Amino acid sequence: MRVTASAPAKVILFGEHFVVYGEPALVMAVERRAYVSTEPRADGKIYIRAENVGASGYYSGEDLGTFEAETGGAEARRRLEPIKVVIEEARRLSGKNLGLNVTVESAIPVAAGLGSSAAVAVATAASAGRVLDLNLSKDEIYRMAYEAEKVIHGTPSGIDPAISTYGGTLMYRRGEGVQPLALKVELPLVIGNTGLSRSTGNLVAGVRRLKEKYPSLVEPILKIGGKITAEAVKALETGNLETLGNLMNINHGLLSAVGVSSLPLERLVYAARMAGA
Known part of the structure; x- marks a missing residue:
């Protein structure tokens, strides 16, 4: 069989x-x-x-x-x-x-x-x-x-x-x-792929090292990330895509701050924003 x-x-x-x-x-x-x-x-x-x-x-x-x-x-x-x-x-x-x-x-x-x-x-x-x-x-x-x-x-x-x-x-x-979660709207989503492979384990380890070196700075960033997620859930549940997009921009800034980004990714983000994202 x-x-x-x-x-x-x-x-x-x-x-x-x-x-x-x-x-x-x-x-x-x-x-x-x-x-x-x-x-x-x-x-x-x-x-x-x-x-x-x-x-x-x-x-x-x-x-x-x-x-x-x-x-x-x-x-x-x-x-x-x-x-x-x-x-x-x-x-x-x-x-x-x-x-x-x-x-x-x-x-x-x-x-x-x-x-x-x-x-x-x-x-x-x-x-x-x-x-x-x-x-x-x-x-x-x-x-x-x-x-x-x-x-x-x-x-x-x-x-x-x-x-x-x-x-x-x-x-x-x-x-x-x-x-x-039950979505109120159909979410128009574009997933950009730079074609560059990255190791999740290495990225997680990098964030951990940064947190251990600067705990008083990185820990608040992590907490804010959690608050953004909670607000994003509300936006999805009410179908507020404009708020969802604004929250994505803020969230990406936090990821960049802890080293989870790259130049090709930043170029994709910039192109998306220039196109109205």
């Missing part, structure tokens, strides 16, 4: 990076998806082919501790490890050491801030869970994907696997879970 599952990408409208420190974030699923297909294999090995990161290989042994790269060279194991973590947990929950072929195909750009790794992890949990006869709840899928995200990002906020699991538009606060 071959089972294919998919999960959406995301865009964080407000609260990016501030959410790591317990502030609320406003996040929306977007219709770019990761697809994962899983089927049994007879030899007990786990074969993973992830076209989105250009890697494939075999895990074997009782603890899946032996890895043999097929493509992707020395980086293959690191790139496939989050997927293996999800498969490992699914096999543990099922009590079955079944061999599996896992194929990842994704339309989500990698390292572009759209949650590609979380979407792959969520789709992997859903696909493998069905093959292993697990009736996983969305909460269980979220927890499995969150563990995979920890392999990549170290201390993730949890927002990416949350939106990929539950979908829609959510307000998310670390430790408190998700609050679904």
Whole structure:
């Protein structure tokens, strides 16, 4: 039996990076998806082919501790490890050491801030869970994907696997879970991609270093970011897009202040503002 599952990408409208420190974030699923297909294999090995990161290989042994790269060279194991973590947990929950072929195909750009790794992890949990006869709840899928995200990002906020699991538009606060939001208006949204890859883990670490060096300056910025998110939720709930746009401009200024921007991004923002954003 071959089972294919998919999960959406995301865009964080407000609260990016501030959410790591317990502030609320406003996040929306977007219709770019990761697809994962899983089927049994007879030899007990786990074969993973992830076209989105250009890697494939075999895990074997009782603890899946032996890895043999097929493509992707020395980086293959690191790139496939989050997927293996999800498969490992699914096999543990099922009590079955079944061999599996896992194929990842994704339309989500990698390292572009759209949650590609979380979407792959969520789709992997859903696909493998069905093959292993697990009736996983969305909460269980979220927890499995969150563990995979920890392999990549170290201390993730949890927002990416949350939106990929539950979908829609959510307000998310670390430790408190998700609050679904009902939009009063259709949100006209353009997502700009510079084409430059950035590591979320490195960016989060950079903000943390800045906070540790200048706590009296950075901590108020984080708090203001949380207040902006709360105001943005009100604007969305009332359909006030002008206020929403103004809040986005303020929010971007805060992100720039803590080092979460780049020259290409600033050029995109400037072009958008010149066009009336």
